[in-house]
Amino acid sequence: xxxxxxxxxxxxxxxxxxxxxxxxxxxxxxxxxxxxxxxxxxxxxxxxxxxxxxxxxxxxxxxxxxxxxxxxxxxxxxxxxxxxxxxxxxxxxxxxxxxxxxxxxxxxxxxxxxxxxxxxxxxxxxxxxxxxxxxxxxxxxxxxxxxxxxxxxxxxxxxxxxxxxxxxxx
Amino acid sequence: xxxxxxxxxxxxxxxxxxxxxxxxxxxxxxxxxxxxxxxxxxxxxxxxxxxxxxxxxxxxxxxxxxxxxxxxxxxxxxxxxxxxxxxxxxxxxxxxxxxxxxxxxxxxxxxxxxxxxxxxxxxxxxxxxxxxxxxxxxxxxxxxxxxxxxxxxxxxxxxxxxxxxxxxxxxxxxxxxxxxxxxxxxxxxxxxxxxxxxxxxxxxxxxxxxxxxxxxxxxxxxxxxxxxxxxxxxxxxxxxxxxxxxxxxxxxxxxxxxxxxxxxxxxxxx
Numbered sequence: 001x002x003x004x005x006x007x008x009x010x011x012x013x014x015x016x017x018x019x020x021x022x023x024x025x026x027x028x029x030x031x032x033x034x035x036x037x038x039x040x041x042x043x044x045x046x047x048x049x050x051x052x053x054x055x056x057x058x059x060x061x062x063x064x065x066x067x068x069x070x071x072x073x074x075x076x077x078x079x080x081x082x083x084x085x086x087x088x089x090x091x092x093x094x095x096x097x098x099x100x101x102x103x104x105x106x107x108x109x110x111x112x113x114x115x116x117x118x119x120x121x122x123x124x125x126x127x128x129x130x131x132x133x134x135x136x137x138x139x140x141x142x143x144x145x146x147x148x149x150x151x152x153x154x155x156x157x158x159x160x161x162x163x164x165x166x167x168x169x170x
Numbered sequence: 171x172x173x174x175x176x177x178x179x180x181x182x183x184x185x186x187x188x189x190x191x192x193x194x195x196x197x198x199x200x201x202x203x204x205x206x207x208x209x210x211x212x213x214x215x216x217x218x219x220x221x222x223x224x225x226x227x228x229x230x231x232x233x234x235x236x237x238x239x240x241x242x243x244x245x246x247x248x249x250x251x252x253x254x255x256x257x258x259x260x261x262x263x264x265x266x267x268x269x270x271x272x273x274x275x276x277x278x279x280x281x282x283x284x285x286x287x288x289x290x291x292x293x294x295x296x297x298x299x300x301x302x303x304x305x306x307x308x309x310x311x312x313x314x315x316x317x318x319x320x321x322x323x324x325x326x327x328x329x330x331x332x333x334x335x336x337x338x339x340x341x342x343x344x345x346x347x348x349x350x351x352x353x354x355x356x357x358x359x360x361x362x363x364x365x366x367x368x369x370x371x372x373x374x375x376x377x378x379x380x381x382x383x384x385x386x387x388x389x390x391x392x393x394x395x396x397x398x399x400x401x402x403x404x405x406x407x408x409x410x411x412x413x414x415x416x417x418x419x420x421x422x423x424x425x426x427x428x429x430x431x432x433x434x435x436x437x438x439x440x
Contacts, residue, residue, distance in 0.1 A: 020395065021224055033282050049184040058190045067220075068280065069323065072198030076191055083187045095400065132198065133284045134297045134330070134351065141362075 004101050012060070015040050020067040027167045031146045034154040035074075037064055038125055039161060041082050043105060043120060046089060046098040057082030060164065069132075077129040084124050092117060110123040118158050173201045218289060218321045221278040229418060236418055243307045267426045269384045270295060276417045277321065281354035286328040288312060289321055290420060298322045301382060303423040309388040309411035310334060310376060311420055322422070326353055327389075328414060333378045336389055339373040339421055341366065347374060347408060354414050356393065362404040368395040374408055 002109045019037040026034075036170035041057050065071050089104060092113065098104070106114040178185050179210040228378040229236075249403040255299055267283050292298050294317045302314045312326040325332060334347040336359070343366055349357045360373055372392040378385030 037217070051186050056185070056189055058194070060236075061194070067278075068283075069278075069289070070285075071200070072194045072196070075199060076194035079187065079194060086183075087243050139351070146189045 005047070006165070008040075011043065012040050013102050016060075016063055016067075019064060024048050026067060031089055031142075031149045033146075033150050033154050035064075035129070035150070036124070036154055036157045038078065038081060038154070039158050040120060041042060041078060041085065042121060042158070043103050045101050046104050047100055047102070049085060053082050053085065054079060057097075073129065073132055076132060078158065080128050081125040087153070088117060088120055099116075106159075106166045111159075114162060115155070115159060119155050122154050124149070124153065126151045176184065177238045213373075215401055216293075218277055218318075223289065225277055227273075232375060232416065232418055235416060239307050248290065258409040265278070266423055270424045270426065271421045272298070272424070274298075274420055274422055276420060279326075279414070279416045279417050281326075281328055284351045285330055286326040286354075286414075287325050288324040288417065288420075290324060290422070291321060292422060293317045293320045293322050295319055295425075298422055302427070303383040304420050305383070305387055306417055306420050308413065308430075309337065309390060309413070311412050311417065313382060314422065326419075327357065327410065327412075334383075334389060335377045336374050337377040337385075338362075338366065339366070339375050339386075344377055344379070345374065351432060357390065357408045357410055359392070359408050360403065362406060364398055364402060364404050366404070368392050368406050370394065376410075381425050381431055384425075 016038045019035065023034055023036065024046055037060060040060055041053075041056070044053060044056065057078045061075035064074040064078075068074070092110060096108070098108075102108065104117065105112075109117060126147050130143050130150070134143055179386050182346075211299050268290060272292060274290040274296075276288055276289050278289040279285045281290075288304070288311065290304070298316050298317050299315055304311045304314060310327060312332070314322050314323040314328075315325045316323040327334060327347070329349060330351060332349055336345050336347045337343065338345060343363060344361070346361050347357055347359055359368075362368065368394055374389045374392065376383040376385060376387040376389060388411045389409040392406050393409045394407040398409070
């Protein structure tokens with residue numbers, strides 16, 4: 001029980017720090033801005049209270065926003081991600097049984113399933129994020145390519161992190 | 171009424187979602203009108219101190235580059251002293267003494283967003299106020315839009331709302347410099363009269379018209395000129411001379427005469 005809390009708190013702090021101290025300062029190009037902090041929301045237990053899920057997403061987004069001076073931007077996108085999560089889990093993994101505190105991690109969903117789950121939710125998050133950031137449909141194609149490239153890079157980084165977490169546990 | 175409560179309870183996930191999104195959008199819109207952006211000035215002091223300790227580590231790795239830049243600046247200052255000593259130009263050209271410079275250190279900065287901001291470690295305590303200009307040793311960086319007691323928040327030129335009044339150095343024509351959100355090294359020069367020919371390497375400097383920046387501060391050099399097909403105003407791509415990705419030290423410029431000029435202007439506009 002307390003193990004679950006500690007694990008998630010550590011994960012929250014670690015991902016926020018990776019995001020604001022490393023990734024936000026990396027300039028691969030204007031088109032690639034990976035946001036791996038969403039992994040925190042992706043890995044919350046499947047049976048978590050839905051309102052708690054939304055509230056945690058709100059807090060996560062707000063923290064990123066405070067560090068990036070982008071108030072509301074990441075908050076809105078991350079809350080949307082959290083709202084979509086139960087539906088996506090039901091859609092893809094109807095046949096999987098999850099116990100009370102079980103996380104939808106890479107060993108439970110299998111690498112292929114986890115990739116699909118991450119890709120779809122990161123895409124939803126990044127679409128909201130990049131359109132809210134430019135706040136117009138001008139330069140539609142450049143925003144689309146920004147979304148596509150960043151989604152791929154974020155997903156790739158999340159898969160790497162998830163594999164690292166998984167191998168350490170074994 | 172009871173039915174409503176039952177309905178809301180049944181759909182609490184959706185209702186709570188809408189509530190949280192409403193809060194997020196309120197935050198988002200209030201931060202778009204940039205004068206309100208300092209509603210979270212306190213948060214700036216908290217996150218600011220975290221960034222300060224972080225940048226004290228990363229600064230170490232930039233020391234060599236900073237040293238070179240300071241040496242370059244020393245050299246150009248020496249040149250200035252030399253030219254100031256020659257009496258010939260002091261009589262004709264009045265040196266602009268209304269501007270006062272303060273040095274500050276960049277605490278956090280971004281270049282990869284659509285709207286980039288810079289946080290610097292001087293604030294109200296050092297009499298920094300909104301609408302002061304910010305430059306680096308290489309060129310124009312941005313404009314202060316808000317302050318807390320120890321920090322100031324700067325709208326970078328790399329911002330959708332940024333519009334710097336500029337001048338083509340070789341012929342003094344007025345133009346404007348914007349950023350189109352693509353590459354942090356490149357901006358857009360607009361409102362170029364169509365009869366003007368520009369070539370790669372031509373310098374674009376501040377006009378001094380806004381009273382925020384003194385005249386003649388470097389903004390960048392022309393990279394590509396795009397002559398308009400019809401008789402409209404032409405555009406050009408400019409390479410910013412400031413390296414936004416390596417900013418560590420900046421100067422904040424205060425114009426002593428700006429408040430006076432502003433009151434004068436507002437008196438006649440109303």
